[in-house]
Amino acid sequence: MGLNRMMMKNVVKVEDGSKNWSYSEAHNKTIAFTVPPGIKRIKVLAKVDYVEDEPQGYVDASIKNKMTNKTWGEGNSESDEEGVNIYHQDIDSIVGVTPNKTYTLYFNCWATSGVTFSWGKAINDMTPTVEDY
Template identity: 80%
Template sequence: MRRLFFGEVKVEDGSKKWDYDETNNKTIAFTVPPGIKRIKVFAEVDYALGEPNIYVGASIKNKMTNKTWGEGLSEANDVGDNVSHQDIDSIVGVTPNKTYTLYFDCYATFGVTFSWGKAINAMTPTVEDY
């Protein structure tokens, strides 16, 4: 006897990477793959160092809900020493198959990567945007 389970979706690992110039003051539509409940958002922020009073920031926001999917920064003091640095690194709780309209302000990064899969689905979200 063979059992069929209806409504089950095979969760596949995947990712999408955008280069820094593709995320400079841009709105991007992203559709969550089937079966995916969490998206890992990562972007390495440029390091402020060597010149005085530098501040760089980066962020990703949902244009519909105004929820921030990730924020990062780097800052140098008046003698050019780095005093603060944070990459974008978050786990976003999402709705499978839903399309999100996201505003990227990530020029001061090495690009943005969204990752997903079974292991990421099991993580606790740092941001909820269902």
């Protein structure tokens, strides 16, 4: 019985949460992000601006770990010479992370609606598309 109580003390309660940065906060910025206790995966989302009605238009967005150079997410949008969109991809990734670790990330996300990191029990169970332990 004593062992069970000791094991219970080491159980970390996983809580759902999120952090959002506006496009201006996430433009050409280095941001330190500390993973909450018990979190093994971070869902990274950013809607990239849709390029249309602009001949040969192009925008891109990315988030990279400055220490490991791992890309946590990238997206872009492109139009042809007539201004018709020919490609579009938002940032949508699941990053495998280390709980309590602080990551130094470079955000290049001006051409987005902002960036959201989400975490929680259900996200912890998802398969990572990027591993950055």
